[in-house]
Amino acid sequence: MFKIIRNAVEKGNLILGYVSGLGILLMGLVLFYEVVCRYFFRSPTIWAQEMSIYLFMWTMLAGGAYTLQEGKHVRIDLVIEHLSLRTQHFLEMITSVAGMIFCAVITWQAYEMIVASIGYNKVSATLLRVPMWIPQMALLLGFALLTLQFAIIIVDRFNSVFGKHEEGQSC
Numbered sequence: 621m622f623k624i625i626r627n628a629v630e631k632g633n634l635i636l637g638y639v640s641g642l643g644i645l646l647m648g649l650v651l652f653y654e655v656v657c658r659y660f661f662r663s664p665t666i667w668a669q670e671m672s673i674y675l676f677m678w679t680m681l682a683g684g685a686y687t688l689q690e691g692k693h694v695r696i697d698l699v700i701e702h703l704s705l706r707t708q709h710f711l712e713m714i715t716s717v718a719g720m721i722f723c724a725v726i727t728w729q730a731y732e733m734i735v736a737s738i739g740y741n742k743v744s745a746t747l748l749r750v751p752m753w754i755p756q757m758a759l760l761l762g763f764a765l766l767t768l769q770f771a772i773i774i775v776d777r778f779n780s781v782f783g784k785h786e787e788g789q790s791c
Contacts, residue, residue, distance in 0.1 A: 622775065629687060629768045636765070637686030641680035648674050666747050674755045681762025685769040706781055713777035720770035723763045730760035 687693055700708055713786035734753045736742075742752040 623767075624771045626772055629637070629685075629765070629772060633686040633689045633765060633769065635683045637690075640679040640683030643675050643682075647675040650675065670744065670746050670748055670750070672686055674750070674758075677753045677755055678758040681758040682765070684762050685765035686775065688766060688769045688773075713774055713781060716770045716777065718772065723767040723770060725762060726763040727767055730756060730763060734760060734777045 650668050650672050654665055654672075658664040685763075700711060703711070734756050737752040737756055743749040744752060744755075
């Protein structure tokens with residue numbers, strides 16, 4: 621069962637990682653369009669800056685779990701790299717528990733924020749009047765995926781530290 625969940629989470633992270641990359645490309649194109657309109661045609665858009673901010677939020681938050689999955693988050697390993705592999709895995713398991721708890725709290729808070737935004741019909745304070753639950757959903761999705769990815773890391777490191785390995789699984 622865990623293998624099915626792991627595969628689903630990792631596949632979702634991979635897809636969102638690629639979508640995040642495309643989102644960054646789209647954000648660059650939107651900003652390029654804005655620069656061209658503003659400086660060459662003296663006709664700035666009313667939507668480019670706001671859409672770029674929303675794209676940035678979505679790409680950074682949706683791509684966070686993929687980054688964690690690939691081990692690409694910033695880490696300070698000056699001391700840790702001198703410890704045994706087992707100790708490193710144990711410490712990573714402990715820090716992942718803290719990370720999972722933090723991300724779960726943020727996920728819950730994001731959920732409550734979205735419910736309130738929908739309940740109060742909150743929209744952006746711009747001419748676009750974007751319903752605020754749309755950009756806020758990036759926070760919910762991103763931190764929910766981070767929570768799941770931390771859980772996977774915890775299970776992997778637990779199995780590594782305490783000697784339980786699934787068939788075909790590497791540490």
